[in-house]
Amino acid sequence: MKFTEEHEWLRPEDDEADVVTVGITEHAAEQLGDLVFVELPEEGTTVAKEDEVVVIESVKAASDIMAPVDGEIIEVNAALVENPALVNEDPLGAGWFFKMKVADIGDLDQLMDEAAYKKFI
Amino acid sequence: MADQDLKTTPLHALHAELGGRMVPFAGYEMPVQYAPGVMKEHVHCRSHAGLFDVSHMGQVILRPGSGDVVDAARALESLVPQNLLGLAEGRQRYGLFTNEAGGILDDLMIANRGDHLFLVVNAACKADDIAHMRARLPGDVTVEEITDRALLALQGPDAEAVLESLAPGAAGMSFMDVRTLASDWGDLWVSRSGYTGEDGFEISVPADRAEAFARALLDHDAVAPIGLGARDSLRLEAGLCLYGNDIDASTTPIEANLLWAIQKSRRPGGERAGGYPGADVIGAQIDSGVQRLRVGLLPEGRAPMRAGTPIFADEADADPIGAVTSGAFGPSIERPMAMGYVSIDHSDVGTKLWGEVRGKRLPVTVQSMPFRPATYKR
Secondary structure, three states: OEEOOOOEEEEEOOOOOOEEEEEEOHHHHHHHOOEEEEEOOOOOOEEOOOOEEEEEEEOOOEEEEEOOOOEEEEEEOOHHHHOOOHHHHOOOOOOOOEEEEEOOHHHHHHOEOHHHHHHHO | OOOOOOEOOOOHHHHHHOOOEEEEEOOEEEEEEOOOOHHHHHHHHHHOEEEEEOOOOEEEEEEEOOOOHHHHHHHHOOOOOOOOOOOOOOEEEEEEEEOOOOOEEEEEEEEEOOOOEEEEEOHHHHHHHHHHHHHHOOOOEEEEEOOOEEEEEEEOOOHHHHHHHHOOOHHHOOOOEEEEEOOOOOOEEEEOOOOOOOOEEEEEEEHHHHHHHHHHHHOOOOEEEOOHHHHHHHHHHOOOOOEOOOEOOOOOOOOOOOHHHOOHHHOOOOOOOOOOOOHHHHHHHHHHOOOEEEEEEEEOOOOOOOOOOEEEOOOOOOOOOEEEEEEEEEOOOOEEEEEEEEEHHHOOOOOEEEEEEOOEEEEEEEEOOOOOOOOOOO
16 A cells, blocks of 8 residues: 555555555544545546646635546446545545546655655554 | 643633644634544534633623623624614624624624623624724723633533533523523523534633533533534535634624624614614615625535635636535534625525535535524423
């Protein structure tokens, strides 16, 4: 599992080497507070690193989830639209945002591992 | 750690012990939420009881030199458009300080406590309010700021049973009654009122006994501490104004849809019409209407429309006809809600309008408030 400085996690899929699932960390979910709104990108969208791909709103404010690397959005977690609280309840599991096909799998090497992320927060 | 420039309330140490996340608010360090978070705190208050520290608010006594409260009431009527001569002993009402242009300087609670008036004003306005009263009230009315008492609110369906167990007499009060109740924590100045739309109480308690009193309230399973975050979503569901957002010196009581707070005796044609700052402007608006009105707004989708969201009459119109002044997600109504000002010709309940969020026009409907019916004990 890899982590970004924007408090996103990326988990490689076991059976597809260039596909990762993306969500936000427990730390981020706690800081944001209860989510009340999630707007997801369309499946098939090509994105560049740091593109704003997901809009989230907590009880406090709106913020963006950025693409952690270049690639293509291949699946989104539509359950979040009706139930944004899933992100707070299970940020590393049922609260995932999207799966993306990574353009260059080598980009993942630039990201933090769990130990580095724990030090970062 | 407390920020050096921020004031703290007598419950500051208790907030820290309870895990409150502290933020600056109106010059005070206050808890915005506790561990359960805004949504759970909001729902707890509506289903059981919530304890709020509102000690940052100003508590002020107006004491008439004559000893007759009528003299204080008559004097204060020169600064607010409320009927205070008609405010009976043991009763409280909502009031507004106005300026010469008819704008709102602050909103406040005014209680008749027998030989004096007791006011509760907003934290951010209290210094100005006190200066305003000292400058404008006759010299025989003393303006005393009460700094040795904390102010707590206990709100929700279990509030009555909890407070009655600690301060007998609470249960016999009706909405907007005020009483002094004896307790193990000294005399409590209690009003049956609040800022949540729930039945409940606001309780002024000696500062040096406030923490012990709060702990006694929290010893009840029904009572949980509630932060400023849920306080805001609770008051918005109840359709109540936040001074500085929904009302301020640029909005009049009539534009703010607060005509109900101006009793007939103070309106044009009433026996004590006018006689307060801005009465000419406000009186003319009562007679002839206003150009814009504060209304409730219900977004159709799930996207919250926050303060500042421009409101349009048509999806394609270039110029807005209004703007949101408060907007959030309503945990009890389980959808976004907002209030704001719209032009009078688009203010009827049911009018379909558009709010622009992140560059997109989203449908929103003018809605009567409160969004959730109040449960006051009348």
